[in-house]
């Protein structure tokens with residue numbers, strides 16, 4: 001496969017430091033970005049194919065159905081920036097319909113995984129200018145230059161409802177940051193919608209136990225990378241819908257009272273005590289549009305499926 005021409009490392013993982021401060025807090029919580037080492041990224045891709053995990057296939061269907069209309073809004077010679085790019089499956093549906101793209105800038109925290117995905121994409125689009133950025137997209141990363149005047153616009157792509165990992169306040173900050181980065185262009189963003197809690201519960205408690213493995217991989221990663229020690233079967237996966245806050249919460253719950261030891265420091269867990277690993281906020285279409293407008297976007301067309309499970313929004317920056 002063709003080598004990828006441009007690589008920028010903008011963040012060295014602060015996993016050890018962040019895990020220590022997570023464990024020293026009460027209640028304990030850590031950023032879900034640490035799920036995504038090679039193992040976690042691979043598990044997440046398997047989650048996306050689960051029958052219970054409706055977001056991926058619903059969003060892919062929307063991209064297939066309405067991709068031409070979306071490419072029209074993106075316009076010719078655009079620079080497409082994908083936040084949290086992963087396997088690049090969704091962006092393929094846009095790239096196939098875009099006219100003479102100026103470049104594609106995928107940002108992802110999982111370096112080896114991103115570069116492999118870029119090499120495969122480059123093989124399919126030999127002329128596409130791919131400029132991967134390895135880093136944390138929640139930080140203001142240094143982006144390659146925007147298209148010059150008279151060329152296309154800069155457009156962001158943020159699929160999968162990854163925005164749901166942010167609290168509404170953080171989501172507002174992220175949207176405000178991207179609205180500045182993308183000024184004059186737009187953002188195409190996938191947002192998961194409020195729905196029957198039973199459907200949500202099933203999506204985060206799948207029968208194959210993949211979501212559980214994905215969640216538990218955070219501590220397995222700490223064991224692999226940092227020599228973290230904890231009891232075998234000391235923790236279990238817990239995921240539930242917090243209706244008042246309109247979010248799925250994922251936790252790692254201690255099964256008994258035991259001690260986890262990280263780099264010589266002991267952290268004790270009581271039975272039932274948790275490390276909160278992820279929030280996945282759900283929005284109404286109107287609620288999300290209002291948030292986007294507050295962040296400095298003009299809310300444009302919205303696409304949703306017949307069941308109103310998932311939405312894609314065009315936001316004018």
Ligand code: AVJ
Pocket residue numbers: 047055160161162163164165203204211214278279280
């Ligand atoms: C990648 C954050 C959108 O919240 O649904 C999937 C991650 N966690 N199953 C989500 C996830 C458990 C996913 N996002």
